[in-house]
Amino acid sequence: MRVLIVDDSRLARLELKEQLNKIGGIDLITEAANTRDALQIITEHQPDVLLLDINMPGGDGFSLLEQLDSLPYVIFVTAYEEYALKSFDFNATDYLLKPVTTERLSCALNKISGYEKEQQLSLQSDSQVFVKDSERCFLVQVADIIACEAIGNYCKVIINGHEKHHAPLIYKNLSQLEKRLPARYFFRANRSWIVNTRFIANIELSLGNGLIFDLSGHLSVDVSRRQSVQFKQRWGL
Numbered sequence: 001m002r003v004l005i006v007d008d009s010r011l012a013r014l015e016l017k018e019q020l021n022k023i024g025g026i027d028l029i030t031e032a033a034n035t036r037d038a039l040q041i042i043t044e045h046q047p048d049v050l051l052l053d054i055n056m057p058g059g060d061g062f063s064l065l066e067q068l069d070s071l072p073y074v075i076f077v078t079a080y081e082e083y084a085l086k087s088f089d090f091n092a093t094d095y096l097l098k099p100v101t102t103e104r105l106s107c108a109l110n111k112i113s114g115y116e117k118e119q120q121l122s123l124q125s126d127s128q129v130f131v132k133d134s135e136r137c138f139l140v141q142v143a144d145i146i147a148c149e150a151i152g153n154y155c156k157v158i159i160n161g162h163e164k165h166h167a168p169l170i171y172k173n174l175s176q177l178e179k180r181l182p183a184r185y186f187f188r189a190n191r192s193w194i195v196n197t198r199f200i201a202n203i204e205l206s207l208g209n210g211l212i213f214d215l216s217g218h219l220s221v222d223v224s225r226r227q228s229v230q231f232k233q234r235w236g237l
Helices: 010-023 035-045 061-066 081-090 102-116 174-180 225-235
Strands: 002-006 028-032 049-052 073-078 094-097 128-133 136-141 145-151 154-159 186-188 193-196 200-205 211-215 219-223
Touching (some): 010 102, 049 061, 073 102, 081 094, 094 102
Parallel strands (some): 002 049
Antiparallel strands (some): 128 136, 145 154, 145 193, 200 211, 211 219
């Protein structure tokens, strides 16, 4: 597990590093004192987990997350309890109030370990996900998923052969679901959408040299500028 600590307080970073070393199981601990440096580290090292402060000079923790198309697991570590509700908009794994105990931090990291141990999905006929549509619950084959849209801490699932205006929900956030879906076929288009590339019928250029996916006539999804570059590199466009 690779962890990035983002906090403008040197003492706060040092304390978190000492606690992480006590907990163990951490492959790499990096740190940043501001969102600018944090963005560069995330781009270069792709950490699994962010231990993220909120109020920092030059940009708060939320503004950092808004610049990312694919979020790592996020654990907010802050002295302000009033942002807890807003943290759910960013699919936060946990929200810790300073001062943080080693036990409380370990508990938050254990949640992530539990997510990581979940079975990896595939396009095989027996690979299914559990969804809920109003009062009805059922299983859907992964191969039939056209796209997934973030709805708070849940995901709306567009399914081949189903009415898109009555899409069921998966009770996981988009980042958790992304880690389970086969990366060979499912692509993170932006902060809100994952698409199954097998259903891309047409690709158009948008303003700013971005892309627009037409998913077999079901819907169109705008691809962020950063993810458009990733898609072009991945498919040699």
